[in-house]
Amino acid sequence: MTTRVIAVGGADAAAARLAACLGGTVCPLAQRRFPDGEHYLRVLGAVEGADVVLVAHLHPVDPLLVDIVFLADALRELGARQVGLVVPYLAYMRQDRRFQPGEAVTSVSFARLLSRSVDWLATVDPHLHRHAALSAIYSVPALAVPSAPAIARWIRAEVPDAVVVGPDEESGQWVDEVARLAGCPGITGRKLRHGDRSVEITWPALQPWRGRPAVLVDDIVSSGQTLVTALQGLGAQGLQAAACVVVHGLFEQDAAQRLQAAGASRLVVCNTLPQPGLPLIDVLGDLAEAAARLIAPRQG
Incomplete structure (x- = not known):
């Protein structure tokens, strides 16, 4: 099977390293903002039937989250066999319970959103404090690599x-x-x-x-x-x-x-x-x- 690796938001060096380790190739991505701030994304390589790996440094996280969700959806429409996500740093793990009434437990919300978008996730040492494991909040396979x-x-x-x-x-x-x-x-x-x-x-x-x-x-x-x-x-x-x-x-x-x-x-x-x-x-x-x-x- 073909593995295509896509760098999201400037993670080019990490994507190239992962592509080499996985025996895959980097798939170019065009991304920019419209004048009103909306995101434009275009996959510049063939992904039909491929195992696609998105690579992103989730800091700052919010603009990249939009890119990841849109890209995962587009890749499936373009025929990708699976869409995985490699994020060396996993954001939104700080808020792991409701400390004050009415607070959003953003670690859970973030996990739900990503679980709906990608087939699996790999990261390094997520801040698991009150969550026993990534599987407690992610519904897709998720691996935490120890440093x-x-x-x-x-x-x-x-x-x-x-x-x-x-x-x-x-x-x-x-x-x-x-x-x-x-x-x-x-x-x-x-x-x-x-x-x-x-x-x-x-x-x-x-x-x-x-x-x-x-x-x-x-x-x-x-x-x-x-x-x-x-x-x-x-x-x-x-x-x-x-x-x-x-x-x-x-x-x-x-x-x-x-x-x-x-x-x-x-x-x-x-x-x-x-x-x-x-x-x-x-x-x-x-x-x-x-x-x-x-x-x-x-x-x-």
Whole structure:
């Protein structure tokens, strides 16, 4: 079967990498906006009978969501055998319950919308906090590729005597697995959030690790305030911040600069989002393997 990979909204490099890994080809896409802001999309290659994979960096997400929904519908009309979606970063996972009366639980709504549009989905380390798994909200096959093996390989090569540190309980699932795979101790703090840019972190006893390099690991960094606070607290207790490793670096405004100013001697990100100028940990190869597993059952 033919596999065609389409980059949506500027994900050209990721699409080319996935096409090479999948033994497929990139299918060109023309996209632009009409003067009133409406979306224009045109598939510029043959897709009839093909397994089509859409690739998108969902940040910022809202314009891309419209493109994905329209494209998936058009591809089926053009005869595609299946339409899958590869999103290294999966957006709209933050709102996983109704915290205040009347709030939209957008993680569920987003999952319903995508499940109606594509046949399967593959992503890297979605922010599964109150949802046990992607299958709890997605009705199509969905695979979450772990970043821990790739991050652990980087730590073993770059900071082999590290202490792996998570800033809060939510990061504990990554910290424990990364520390285990890297053969390093791991610790996590407890976070109390007072606002988008105001957090407080308390730490367990850190005396046994004083003098050892700390590698802070977190799944998503937006404003960067949590990691800034963590860096300040670790430094006050005698741990040297050797690096901050981030799975999904959104880095709003000056977040990356603030992290470096707070003491992060190295800032490293997984390549789930474009980050020019920052060292990258590759997870796209593992993501391509997940996509291949999702394509295969529909080729039989």
